[in-house]
Amino acid sequence: MELLRNAVRPYAWGSRTTIPALQGREVPAPHPEAELWMGAHPGDPSRILGADGVERTLLELLEGDPIGHLGEETAQRWNNRLPFLLKILAVEEPLSMQAHPSAEQSAEGHAREEAAGIPRDASNRNYPDPTAKPELVCALTEFHALAGFRDPAQTVKLLRAVETPGLAKYTELLAAQPDSDGMRALFTTWITLPQASLDELLPEVLDACVLHVKEHGEFDAECRTVLELGEAHPRDAGVLAALLLNRLTLSAGEAIYLPAGNLHLYLHGTAVEILANSDNILRCGLTPKHVDVPELLRVVDFECCDMPILTGEPSECGAVYHTDAPEFELSRCEWEAGEDHELLVRPGSPQILLCTAGELLVRAEDGKELTLGRGESMWLPASDPAVRVRPLGAGRTQLFRATSGK
Structure with a gap:
């Protein structure tokens, strides 16, 4: 057993106080600190100071003795790789809206991009590795997220609560087919809208959300989220897509599991996250990074339901x-x-x-x-x-x- 020295990822959406305070460092930090990584990810592996006084990465230790560190079963199953990455997330501002591929999709996509000669660190690379990326996030503080497509009947109710002349035809599109196929049709229509059409529709929707909040409507939290996203990304189709997802507030100790295809967006709060050791991400929007709409549509799961909130099964000292x-x-x-x-x-x-x-x-x-x-x-x-x-x-x-x- 050895203490880990872990890397901090300074993404712009992070907090200047959460991770430094957790580690007992000076607050505020000079720059946002978004994620603390614990594991053997090649991008930022944890480090261990050995008895000989030499510091080595956990990745180097695994390469030197995969059976001793991983055990025979794990080493064989995951090709001598640590299969998970543990993180602390400090979310001050919303992340990008995204989904992750399944194991089969990852393997196929990786092989396809390798054959095409796309560099693994290229900005337009969707599959830098051939593995899936399921993840689970457990709240340390109140944690806010969008995850999974809401029940279509409830979404129709929300859309009618903020309906505008430009929005009405899209509301009726889902109302006429209130199932996963109808959700796919509406989502696809919105994220492929020409920019000129989007520039007409979005201000209408944002104005309607302002009015709904002022009137203390039923969908206050959903509208406040759309307004927050619209302010940060005023011309982005992801703002409309946010209307279709479950709006969740987790209390400390509550968790959500995000399997392959689950479209999600973390909004605010501090959490422990565990995920498969992969970088495969398909982004929907709300980001300056690469968005591949056709590939996203191949990956996203359009099944609609309430997103389960996990409290954990009782264990010997917790859950x-x-x-x-x-x-x-x-x-x-x-x-x-x-x-x-x-x-x-x-x-x-x-x-x-x-x-x-x-x-x-x-x-x-x-x-x-x-x-x-x-x-x-x-x-x-x-x-x-x-x-x-x-x-x-x-x-x-x-x-x-x-x-x-x-």
């Missing part, structure tokens, strides 16, 4: 968030003030422990001990002995445990 993703599993452990029961973490699979509140003592069966403080994380190779984890101090303590899936 585990079960999904169908084979790449990862995330669990959350809580100790309230005064509690001191131990958590036994068994060996056999690669694991990352992340402390998000309080302080923890981690003791291995071979006698080695490490202290894990707030904002710190730890790598547990598959071949290490079992460890016991217990809180230090009298306050609330929180731990997230990431491991490969079943």
Whole structure:
């Protein structure tokens, strides 16, 4: 077991306070800090200081001893790669609207772009790797997101609540076919509108949303979100697409799972995210980055329903968030003030422990001990002995445990 030194990604949508405060650094930071990465992603792998005083990346350690670090089953299944990446997200401003491909779509798309000779770091590359990218996000604070297509009947109700002369024909398009095919037709129509048509429709819709908010209408949260996105991206079809998605507010400890094809957008808040170790993203809009509409339409899942909010299944000290993703599993452990029961973490699979509140003592069966403080994380190779984890101090303590899936 070793402490990790992790990279911070300074995307413009990040917070200048959240990650620095979590790590006990000076606040505010000079620039936005959006994501803290924990894992062996080639773009920013975590680093470990060895007993010999030499710092190596986790990626280098895996390459040197894949079986010892990953375990035979994980190493064989994922071609000697750590299959997951753990992050802390600090969302101050909305991200781009996006969806991720399935394993089959990723493999096919990657092979196609390799054959076409598109450089993997090219701005128009959709599939830099051949793997899927499911993800799960668990709120640390109140967390706001758009995810998945709302039930068409409710969307028709929303559109009629903000209806304008220009919007009416699109409302009726969905009302005439209130199912996934109707949603596909409306979404496709909107994101392929000529810019001149979009420039006429969007101001109408935004004005109607302003009026709805002033009148404290039923869809206040949805309209406020559209107005926020419209202010940041005044000529973007993604603003219209936001009207079609479930508007979610997660409380701390609640999570959403985003399988392949789920169109989503993170709006605001702090969360722990675990995802497959992939960079495959198909963007819909609300970004200056590459948007490939035909490829997006091949990937997006238009099934409509309420987006499930996960609270986790009870575990020995908190909750585990079960999904169908084979790449990862995330669990959350809580100790309230005064509690001191131990958590036994068994060996056999690669694991990352992340402390998000309080302080923890981690003791291995071979006698080695490490202290894990707030904002710190730890790598547990598959071949290490079992460890016991217990809180230090009298306050609330929180731990997230990431491991490969079943």
